[in-house]
């Protein structure tokens with residue numbers, strides 16, 4: 001009798017006949033969930049660490065490592081002794097499918113305070129997120145000792161993974177804030193070929209650097225050593241998270257022409273204005289006065305494509321969110337902006353400074369998020385995630 005997995009004849013790297021058997025490798029030089037093609041469902045959870053000494057922080061990292069390894073591999077839910085609480089929440093049934101689950105752990109600036117003696121080992125560019133001019137930050141939605149990005153094909157898998165982590169860490173972690181996100185399952189199934197559309201109706205992610213280009217990823221995304229970074233950070237990356245509500249009621253009453261000029265792209269095709277195809281590259285030298293793509297268009301400010309600014313500075317991995325309504329009756333929806341880069345200053349901070357004052361600001365007001373450093377991957381079962389930091 002074939003195992004259920006064999007029946008589905010799943011080959012790693014392909015879409016399984018039953019997508020729930022899709023598996024992302026857990027062990028490796030880098031954590032999964034960064035270069036992984038975006039799964040349909042995500043959750044971003046920020047935690048305060050309750051551990052008060054380094055030994056307990058190590059226990060936490062070891063525990064998270066073993067739960068991540070189990071959940072991303074999948075398996076049968078452990079059997080239950082009715083005298084004890086069930087080992088598993090049971091929300092996925094008897095079979096815990098891997099479902100392309102990735103769990104990506106990052107550490108915040110506050111983890112390097114006096115509690116664990118880690119201050120001398122802080123990543124060089126890691127800092128507490130500060131307010132940008134158009135922000136209206138809600139303290140309850142900002143920062144955290146840890147960030148956990150959970151992504152999978154289906155949201156029940158994501159919720160199951162969160163419940164598992166919470167169950168195993170009552171004395172070690174407390175949730176600070178969390179946000180659920182989604183992209184269309186059609187875009188997710190295309191494995192990066194189809195660009196997801198955000199809740200302003202624009203393709204979002206088109207000009208991302210090619211995640212399959214390893215030399216480019218080593219240049220743009222991963223800390224590779226030197227440049228004053230502590231040795232333990234090699235293989236990691238800076239993670240920026242921003243919660244960005246949209247004023248969708250006003251946006252939906254804004255003329256198409258204005259919407260397109262704000263981004264600098266055609267809404268239907270995603271092509272830069274004046275061009276035909278989504279992946280055509282704008283030539284700003286031929287448009288110095290912004291007659292075709294205005295000078296304060298989002299894509300032009302984000303990436304002016306001059307020799308001085310360079311090209312690909314970050315990998316964006318954003319998700320839409322949709323909650324209820326605000327106290328004043330407005331739809332509460334927007335973008336969970338997530339990006340990764342090897343240098344927080346050269347990446348997000350430089351780009352965000354250029355975006356300050358952009359035309360899009362009329363329709364957005366960031367209210368949360370934080371800056372984190374994504375730990376290097378755990379290379380094999382004889383190690384644990386975060387070991388290089390604990391042993392630094």
Ligand SMILES: C=CC1=C(C)c2cc3[nH]c(cc4nc(cc5[nH]c(cc1n2)c(C)c5CCC(=O)O)C(CCC(=O)O)=C4C)c(C)c3C=C
Nearest residue numbers: 202203204205206207208244299302303335348351352364
């Ligand atoms: C600081 C970094 C960025 C923030 C914050 C940001 C917010 C933000 N972006 C969109 C929608 C789109 N962004 C697009 C392109 C784009 N955005 C950034 C950076 C930030 N965006 C970059 C670096 C780029 C690429 C520019 C380029 O190389 O040409 C696009 C166009 C399509 C694409 O390339 O993805 C859209 C659409 C929203 C809605 C938003 C916050 C509300």
Ligand SMILES: [Fe+2]
Nearest residue numbers: 298299302316
């Ligand atoms: Fe953008």
